[in-house]
Amino acid sequence: MGMTFAQKILAQKAGLDSVEVGQIVTVTPDFCMSHDNTAAISKIFAKIGVEKVKDPDRFVIVLDHTVPASTEKYALGHKEIRQFVSEQGISHFYDGGVGICHQVLPEKGYALPGTLILGSDSHTTTYGAFGAFSAGIGRSEMAVLYATSKIWLKTPETIKIVVHGKLEEPVTSKDLILKIIGDIGADGALYRSIEFSGEAIAEMSQASRMVLSNMAIECGAKNGYIAPDDKTFRFLEGRAVREYHPVYPDPDAQYEQTLEFDASKLGPQVAKPHTVDNVSPVEEVAGTKIDQVLLGTCTNGRLEDLRLAARIVAGKKVAAGVRMLVLPASQEVLLDALSEGLIDTFVRAGALVLNPGCGPCLGAHQGVLAPGEVCLSTANRNFKGRMGSREAEIYLASPATVAASALTGVITDPRTVFDGGAK
């Protein structure tokens, strides 16, 4: 019997010929990622009683969640991390400003087909878009990986999601994943591996695919795999830190279920407060007054997202009383956006451009919400209190919907303002 991607890669990493669903295996990840939480992880590591990190080259550390430090406590955490990576000889270290971890690992060539990547961050699923098996873990588990390079994983069931047709601009992969999560629910893929496939996925850019894998966790998935293809290999040219060997599911693999969606009929979607699966077509929430919009994060802070938003706001002004925050996902994205004139477009439209990083997405700094305020965001979570006050409301949408709404001050269907514009 054939194996799914999850079975195949876990068998390979465990040194076995095959694994059954439900089987627990002990594996050594190819790469392990942590961010600002490395300060806390290093303290847990100290409690284990092992002095040196077993294999420093396996670990990639990116400061992004609270950069630049807005409090003394954050600054101290960053200082402790710099000291830790220096003492332990961890050379794959990216200090604040390089970008959001889930953008930096692909850009710097760690997110490779056929690799196993674990990160102490739930959106580690993002690297599935490159054909990696990647999943989130906790801080203690990362500390133990420092000491032993080993961890147990259970082999999950797999749900196959096939997306037919093509997305029609300005509808994006964000609308597609919101639609999927709205349909199957916040626990629709709990403990499962997802394999995304179909015409819409094949047609999609590498950046758009990352949105799907990034948000696979929002329906409970362990990982969200997309078969790597020429687009993936081209992206990795000149970036890959080492050779890689793609892993594909067997044609006769057994799936728990197969779900089918049609991209060609899809319109813009919005997730309403306070859960990601509370999804409606944009028409149903159009007219909702907003105080802030956020364009960025590990979900939608890439060049194609900024381009799409810039086409909508070019030559126009953000509505009075609305704050538009723009956070490029990385330094590379920021440089490209600068050279294409996108940053100029945003600033002239009245947006506030912030440094690459996680920004206010998790409510730690840079544009948190006051009680009663409403934010429309391109991020991946709208939980109560997520961006500051527990009495604030967060709606999630695509870069196009966010940009269109910034101009009107209310949630707006981007198809009403999008004329195809200059690409």
Next chain:
Amino acid sequence: MNEGRVWRYGDDVNTDVIFPGKYTYQPLTPEEMAEHALEDLDPDFAGSVKEGDVIVAGANFGCGSSREQAATCLKAAGVAAVIAKSFSRIFFRNAINNGLPVIELREGIDTIEKGDTVKVNFAKGIVIHKGNEYHFPALPEEVLAILNDGGLIPHVRKELGKA
């Protein structure tokens, strides 16, 4: 056998409401974390939770962020076990790794209400509520060993001969 008072919550309790992001990157002790436990879901919880209390919830408990403090703060607050219809996988791992028992219970869970008393026999896999016995599946051996050692760090210390 633990006997505990029930705190009752619904489906999809996420780790942001269990332990808000604004505290996530601050260096706090488990006791300080406990002061913020469930702050954005039930502001009364942290002030009135007692040692041995039990949380009973619906499906997908602990979804969202991987932040381990969501498990650490409940353990430090004195919570003896979390019983839910299902758990998000990262929270499930974090709970075990912090020595916090997590119980997947399908049968009878909807009859349990806030303020009720439940008895949990982890070894036998039984929850007793109002005289009724409800069974839950045993954890895999490898996972149970971590919980029995009081969490991942003591477990690994033992394995490495450091304990």
